[in-house]
Amino acid sequence: MGPLQGYKVLELAGIGPGPMAAMLLADMGAEVLRVERKEEAGLGVQRPLECDVTLRSRNAIALDLKNPDDIKRVLKLISKADALIEGFRPGVMERLGLGPEVCLGINPKLVFGRMTGFGQEGPMSKAAGHDLNYIAMSGALAAIGRAGQKPTPPLNLVGDYGGGSLYLVVGILAGLLETSKSGKGQVVDAAMVDGASSLMAAAYGMFAGGLLTNKRGENVLDSGAYFYETYECLDGKFVSVAAIEGKFHAEMFSLMELDISLVSDQMNRNDWPKLKSIIAERFASKTRDEWVAIMGGSDACFAPVLELDEVADDPHNAERETFINIDGVIQPAPAPRFARTPNPKPTPPRRASMVDLEEALKPWLRPEEIEEWSKN
Numbered sequence: 001m002g003p004l005q006g007y008k009v010l011e012l013a014g015i016g017p018g019p020m021a022a023m024l025l026a027d028m029g030a031e032v033l034r035v036e037r038k039e040e041a042g043l044g045v046q047r048p049l050e051c052d053v054t055l056r057s058r059n060a061i062a063l064d065l066k067n068p069d070d071i072k073r074v075l076k077l078i079s080k081a082d083a084l085i086e087g088f089r090p091g092v093m094e095r096l097g098l099g100p101e102v103c104l105g106i107n108p109k110l111v112f113g114r115m116t117g118f119g120q121e122g123p124m125s126k127a128a129g130h131d132l133n134y135i136a137m138s139g140a141l142a143a144i145g146r147a148g149q150k151p152t153p154p155l156n157l158v159g160d161y162g163g164g165s166l167y168l169v170v171g172i173l174a175g176l177l178e179t180s181k182s183g184k185g186q187v188v189d190a191a192m193v194d195g196a197s198s199l200m201a202a203a204y205g206m207f208a209g210g211l212l213t214n215k216r217g218e219n220v221l222d223s224g225a226y227f228y229e230t231y232e233c234l235d236g237k238f239v240s241v242a243a244i245e246g247k248f249h250a251e252m253f254s255l256m257e258l259d260i261s262l263v264s265d266q267m268n269r270n271d272w273p274k275l276k277s278i279i280a281e282r283f284a285s286k287t288r289d290e291w292v293a294i295m296g297g298s299d300a301c302f303a304p305v306l307e308l309d310e311v312a313d314d315p316h317n318a319e320r321e322t323f324i325n326i327d328g329v330i331q332p333a334p335a336p337r338f339a340r341t342p343n344p345k346p347t348p349p350r351r352a353s354m355v356d357l358e359e360a361l362k363p364w365l366r367p368e369e370i371e372e373w374s375k376n
Contacts, residue, residue: 001344002029007082007176008364011058012065012074012098013037014087016131016156017164017192018115019054022085024169026057027334029344030083031363034060035074036352053331055349059360062352069376071097076373079106080364082179083172087115090125100187110185111175115168117159119191131159131192138163138196143203147217147224163195218269220244226276227252227266230305237288238305239295241279252300256282 004025011022013036026032034055049055063070075098078084084103086093093099093114100112117134118124124137135141135158136151145152171188179185206212211220218224227243243252246266253260262275283291288304295302306314312323312330324333327348334343352360361370 001342002027003338003341004028004030005341007031008033008080009083009085009172010035010074010077010081012084012086012088013060014115016087016160017168018085018087020161020165021113021115021168021172022058023054023056024165025083025172027343027346028338029341032058033077033360033364034058035077036060036062038062038064049349049351050327050329052349053329056326056331057344057346059355060350060352061355061357061360065096065098073373074098075102075106076369077364078103078110081107081110082176083111083113085113085115085168085172090116090120104185108185109179109183111172111179112185112187113168113172113175113190114187115164115190115192117192119194120189131156131164134159134163134192135196137193138200139204140196140200142214143200143212143216143222145216145222147215149217151216158199159192159196162199163197164190164192167195167198224269224272226272226279229276229279231280231283233283233286233288233291235287239283239288239291240303240305242301244301248299248301251298252295252302255295255298255300255302258282
């Protein structure tokens, strides 16, 4: 099941973007094995295991990476892997005896995926940090927020998962494609500052063209424009509109029963505050669901702002099964979807203590190798 069926990925346990990248590969059918530390310190935001969604769909084993015998075990698995995911600070893998030179020496086809915040080199490379610090360095954080307010943390979507996980997965997939032609592996250096900066490509183009300024909250896409904004409704719930193009903008005004002649020039920023006030007053006259009945499914570029406990029951999401229930935990279904090689059904997160060692190692090692592993 899944387009990556048959590929083996070894994940050295970390937090944030590493597990998410491993989840995405597992969601596409790869056989992913997570190597947990035997004595795992509390890292990141702690949660019940069943709610640690990015750990789903793979087995785990526990090893001590300071133990020479366990390092040999990791190297045995690396010799069988198509790809590796590690998220340590620069130099740690080398000190453990698991650096790229060693790993590619025993497995020349290995795609060695490295996930860091600041990259493998540079003045900040070995500094501790989290998503917010990385997107601060990319320029993304400064551009997100409303006028007169501080930059707004966009959860940890832009750095950890957008600039981190997705770029690591793209790099690993590209590496596997190239390896299929050359027969040679390579290192993939995925830094969250680099990825978040890359996500800002269009924004930097707009900035260069004078269409985006340093005045946060006063631009087209950052809540400055009245036609690209969220509005509160009569019941305290919210809706979103993103009617940038002229025909969609006209449709929005028509469905809201507002006079389009109020707008002399949609891109005249001097008029935006006045028009935003008019539209806000109009949206506040009805409930969110009443506006959904009027504007839902139209070309007004409209959608309700759904709360986290509402998304699964939304008719569109429900029909497409965008969210799934795994042991009582509502979570996103695998994405993207594949027609001929459909995604495997996700399984609940499991710690090494919950997994039979033979079961975890069976896809990786021969029976005699598993027996030898268990004896030592």
